Each structure stands twice: as C-alpha cells, then as structure tokens.
Amino acid sequence: MKLQELASALLITHIHGNADTEITGIEADSRKIKPGDLFLCIPGLTVDGHDYAPKAIALGASALVTERVLDLAVPQLVVKDARYAMAALSAHFYGYPSKELKLIGITGTNGKTTSTYLLEQILRDQGFTTGLMGTIQMKIGDAYFEMERTTQESVDLQRSFRSMCEVGTDYCIMEVSSHALELGRVKGIHFHSGIFTNLSQDHLDYHKTMEAYAAAKGLLFSRLGNGFSGNSKDRQYAILNADDAASATFERLTSAQVITYGIEQPCDVRATDIRITAKGTAFKLVSFAGEMFFRMKLVGKFNVYNALGSIAAALAEGISLEAIRESLESIAVVDGRMEVVDEGQDYLVLVDYAHTPDGLENALSTVREFAEGKVITVFGCGGDRDRTKRPMMGKVTASYSDYLYVTSDNPRTENPDAILQDIVPGLAEVNYPENNYELIPDRKKAIQKAIDGAGPKDVILIAGKGHETYQDIMGVKHDFDDRLVAKAAIKGRMQ
Numbered sequence: 001m002k003l004q005e006l007a008s009a010l011l012i013t014h015i016h017g018n019a020d021t022e023i024t025g026i027e028a029d030s031r032k033i034k035p036g037d038l039f040l041c042i043p044g045l046t047v048d049g050h051d052y053a054p055k056a057i058a059l060g061a062s063a064l065v066t067e068r069v070l071d072l073a074v075p076q077l078v079v080k081d082a083r084y085a086m087a088a089l090s091a092h093f094y095g096y097p098s099k100e101l102k103l104i105g106i107t108g109t110n111g112k113t114t115s116t117y118l119l120e121q122i123l124r125d126q127g128f129t130t131g132l133m134g135t136i137q138m139k140i141g142d143a144y145f146e147m148e149r150t151t152q153e154s155v156d157l158q159r160s161f162r163s164m165c166e167v168g169t170d171y172c173i174m175e176v177s178s179h180a181l182e183l184g185r186v187k188g189i190h191f192h193s194g195i196f197t198n199l200s201q202d203h204l205d206y207h208k209t210m211e212a213y214a215a216a217k218g219l220l221f222s223r224l225g226n227g228f229s230g231n232s233k234d235r236q237y238a239i240l241n242a243d244d245a246a247s248a249t250f251e252r253l254t255s256a257q258v259i260t261y262g263i264e265q266p267c268d269v270r271a272t273d274i275r276i277t278a279k280g281t282a283f284k285l286v287s288f289a290g291e292m293f294f295r296m297k298l299v300g301k302f303n304v305y306n307a308l309g310s311i312a313a314a315l316a317e318g319i320s321l322e323a324i325r326e327s328l329e330s331i332a333v334v335d336g337r338m339e340v341v342d343e344g345q346d347y348l349v350l351v352d353y354a355h356t357p358d359g360l361e362n363a364l365s366t367v368r369e370f371a372e373g374k375v376i377t378v379f380g381c382g383g384d385r386d387r388t389k390r391p392m393m394g395k396v397t398a399s400y401s402d403y404l405y406v407t408s409d410n411p412r413t414e415n416p417d418a419i420l421q422d423i424v425p426g427l428a429e430v431n432y433p434e435n436n437y438e439l440i441p442d443r444k445k446a447i448q449k450a451i452d453g454a455g456p457k458d459v460i461l462i463a464g465k466g467h468e469t470y471q472d473i474m475g476v477k478h479d480f481d482d483r484l485v486a487k488a489a490i491k492g493r494m495q
C-alpha cells in the first residue's frame with residue numbers, strides 16, 4: 001500500500017517526503033521491524049518511540065509516523081496523537097477486519113478469561129469457527145499463541161483479526177482490558193457485542209481512582225452504539241450484570257440493545273435455586289427464552305455469573321437454551337480456575353487465579369460453602385502493581401481462612417519481604433490470630449508446608465497464579481507452576 005493511501009485514513013494530505021513510498025507492513029516496536037514497514041513512534045510511559053526511529057530505519061523501515069518532524073531521511077506522517085494514528089492506520093492497513101467477524105468483547109475486573117472459554121465452547125458446538133483472545137492464549141483457527149498481555153496493541157490486534165478472517169472465523173471472543181480501552185488499543189474496532197462481568201478494585205496503580213477505572217470499562221459500551229455491527233445489519237448487544245452497580249451507568253452510555261443477567265436483581269437472564277458443591281454448580285435458569293435446570297462442573301457462585309453472561313450472549317445469537325446447556329455442562333475446567341489437584345489424597349487442593357480482593361472473596365466464600373474441614377489459603381500479592389490492594393487481600397483471606405500462608409506472587413522488582421509486610425495490616429484489621437499465619441516468601445516452601453500440615457477433609461486454596469507457569473523475580477521469569485508444585489508435594493507426603 002502507498003503511504004499516501006494509508007495517510008487518507010487520517011485525512012492527512014501533507015506528507016514529509018515521498019508519498020508514493022510503498023508500505024508493506026506496520027509496526028510500533030523497533031525490535032520487530034521488517035524491511036518496508038511503517039514504524040510508528042509512540043511516546044510511551046517509560047520510553048519515547050521517537051528515540052528508536054534510527055534503529056527502525058537501520059532495520060529497513062521505509063517511513064515513519066511521528067508527533068514531530070525528525071531529521072531522518074525517510075518519509076514521515078506527522079500526527080497530533082501517534083497512539084490514535086496507530087489504531088486508525090492499522091485498521092486501514094489490514095482492511096478493517098473486525099467488520100468481517102462477529103467480535104464479542106468481554107470486560108470487567110474478574111471472569112473475563114473464564115467467560116471467553118464458556119462462550120467459545122457454546123459457539124463452537126454450534127459449528128461456528130471461533131477465534132479467541134485473552135490472558136492465557138490467542139487462538140486463530142487451530143493455532144494457539146501465548147500472549148504477553150490480555151489485550152494486544154492495536155497493530156497486533158488488527159493483524160490477528162485479519163489472520164482470523166483468512167481462516168474463515170465467524171466469531172472472535174476477546175477479553176478487553178481497561179488498559180486497552182484507556183490506551184486506545186481497541187479504537188477503530190467494530191464490536192458486535194460487549195459483555196460486562198463486574199467491577200471491583202484492581203489496577204489503581206494505572207487508573208488511580210475507581211471512577212477512572214469504571215470510565216475506562218465504560219468505553220466498550222459507549223462505542224456499542226449505532227445499533228449495527230460494522231457493515232452488517234446485525235443488532236449489537238450490551239450484556240450487563242444487573243447485580244453490579246456499574247451496569248446502570250453502562251446502560252446509559254450505550255444505545256445497543258441491553259440484555260441483563262444476574263442472581264439478585266430482576267433481569268432478563270437469571271439464575272435461581274443455586275446449589276454449590278466441591279464438584280460443581282447447579283441452578284435454575286429463568287430467561288426470556290424459557291426455564292431450564294443447569295448442572296455445571298465449574299465450581300463457585302462466581303462461575304454461575306460467568307455462565308449467565310455467556311448464556312445471555314448465546315441467546316442473543318439465537319442459540320437454543322437446550323444447546324447452550326449441553327455445551328456448558330460439557331466443560332470440566334478452565335485452566336487454573338478452581339482447578340483440583342487430585343492425587344487421591346484425603347484433603348482437597350484447589351489452584352485458582354484469584355488475585356484481586358473481590359476475586360479472592362468469591363473464591364473463598366465458595367470454598368467455605370462446601371469445606372468440611374479447615375480452609376487453608378496460600379496467597380501473595382504482585383510486585384510493581386496496585387499496592388493498596390495488599391492489605392485488602394490480607395483482610396479478605398483472613399476473614400475466610402482458618403490458616404494462612406502468605407507468600408510471593410510475582411514480586412517483580414520489589415523486595416518479596418516488603419510485599420508480605422504490606423499484607424499484614426489487613427490481617428490485623430480483622431484481629432487475625434498471630435499463630436494462625438506464617439509469612440513464607442518462598443512460594444514452593446509455602447505450598448509444601450500447607451500440604452504437609454493438611455488434615456482429612458481440609459481444603460487448601462492456592463490462589464493467585466492459576467494457569468501461570470512462572471514466577472517473575474526481578475524481571476526474570478523462573479519456571480513455576482502451582483499445580484506441579486502441589487502435585488509433587490502431595491506425592492512427597494504420601495511416600
């Protein structure tokens with residue numbers, strides 16, 4: 001594509017340099033430049049992409065997008081906001097692929113990953129070709145890719161959507177993080193529907209206030225507005241959790257058709273008569289499409305919410321309640337979410353990704369409902385992330401646990417002992433007895449100790465890492481998988 005053609009996406013008519021320069025790719029990271037690429041100079045939060053322009057040119061970049069003219073011998077598109085330009089240009093370069101897919105975005109503090117898998121399963125069982133994007137992985141056709149972030153940068157998103165179109169994808173289900181919404185990563189993307197799971201404290205290191213965090217989430221719904229999805233005449237849906245106060249605001253922001261789901265408040269898709277055991281969840285579904293009993297293998301009331309959001313989205317696509325039930329009942333586990341580590345021991349070991357105060361509260365209140373013995377929790381808090389969450393997470397775990405092992409969870413560049421000390425005031429807040437907890441920064445030792453000390457029928461919840469297979473210490477990712485560590489410890493104890 002010629003540079004001039006690309007510039008038309010931004011209504012730019014003046015180009016510094018040769019407007020006929022051929023652009024064969026588009027990239028915002030100098031380390032990934034290939035000859036012929038347009039390099040976007042993004043002023044970041046840590047470094048300025050303009051500083052990497054010479055490196056990009058040395059690797060073959062044929063033109064630049066800049067926020068100021070650089071004294072470099074390649075054509076330049078000078079823009080006011082390079083991030084915005086990145087979103088608009090990459091959508092244009094890849095031919096607006098999101099208009100060729102039915103894209104369902106899922107946002108909220110907790111439950112995004114789980115919900116993507118539930119909805120994906122329902123749609124696949126109907127014979128649709130699905131793509132998926134989220135924290136654990138991206139799926140394009142039959143290929144799987146590991147993800148660096150929950151929601152990619154706009155260039156990578158558009159590229160991925162184009163690849164999905166090429167393999168005949170009908171639906172893409174993607175997690176949309178608040179960072180992505182705030183940083184404009186999803187600008188210029190046509191969403192068919194949006195699902196909101198819930199809102200509770202997280203990521204305040206970035207958003208600073210809950211109001212700003214909520215406003216970022218709301219951007220998904222304010223964009224779902226014109227009643228039509230891309231070029232097609234399909235109706236857009238905003239699927240909102242009626243039990244979360246933020247939904248009322250999102251409902252006001254959107255002009256898409258709203259479908260509400262929940263347990264407590266009157267709504268369109270509602271679960272009643274909920275039963276929760278260590279083996280799964282049962283509930284009666286009452287909806288505009290009829291009533292039906294569901295029996296899922298997924299554990300926890302929060303998974304009823306995740307199921308309800310997916311049921312509402314699937315009903316909006318015209319899928320029958322019977323078919324939805326069959327799909328949901330076939331799902332055994334979502335990677336690292338309430339995953340049971342079973343070596344035949346007489347106590348229950350669960351690995352769960354809960355890493356927010358609300359996520360922990362949901363996971364632990366569920367465990368409390370079925371635990372016949374003591375509840376023992378192993379958990380920690382991430383380094384270089386929202387510090388105000390730490391005492392809150394301490395308070396929540398203490399409120400629901402009989403014994404606690406406070407340990408490390410990706411300390412990153414922080415001192416692990418200092419993070420543990422930030423959690424302790426939360427325990428004190430609920431007068432948690434000092435001899436009911438131990439601070440063990442070494443996560444492997446903490447898990448081993450929890451398992452060695454468990455009695456018959458006790459439940460050990462190992463929270464925070466879920467599917468993750470590393471521990472980030474000083475920016476280095478060391479192999480670490482809670483499930484493997486727990487398995488080895490259980491076997492070790494049996495010998």
Ligand SMILES: CC(=O)N[C@H]1[C@@H](OP(=O)(O)OP(=O)(O)OC[C@H]2O[C@@H](n3ccc(=O)[nH]c3=O)[C@H](O)[C@@H]2O)O[C@H](CO)[C@@H](O)[C@@H]1O[C@H](C)C(=O)N[C@@H](C)C(=O)N[C@H](CCC(=O)O)C(=O)O
Nearest residue numbers: 028029030042044045046047049052149150151153177179
């Ligand atoms: C807060 C945030 O999201 N920051 C993202 C942002 O960083 P930044 O603006 O500081 O960028 P930067 O690192 O200063 O770089 C500026 C520019 O220079 C370029 N550069 C940089 C170095 C170089 O050698 N060459 C080069 O070209 C970069 O590609 C970039 O275009 O742009 C970078 C480039 O795309 C991202 O890597 C970075 O994500 C960081 C790693 C991150 O941790 N993001 C997390 C917080 C995040 O996005 N999380 C959400 C939510 C997860 C959840 O819900 O739990 C997610 O969607 O994953």
Ligand SMILES: Nc1ncnc2c1ncn2[C@@H]1O[C@H](COP(=O)(O)OP(=O)(O)OP(=O)(O)O)[C@@H](O)[C@H]1O
Nearest residue numbers: 109110111112113114135302352353354359362363
């Ligand atoms: N609907 C929900 N409400 C509250 N907590 C939930 C819900 N669903 C899952 N959780 C808890 O949050 C944890 C993370 O779930 P999941 O990975 O689905 O969320 P997520 O929104 O994708 O998280 P992240 O943005 O950090 O990747 C689970 O392990 C569980 O403990």
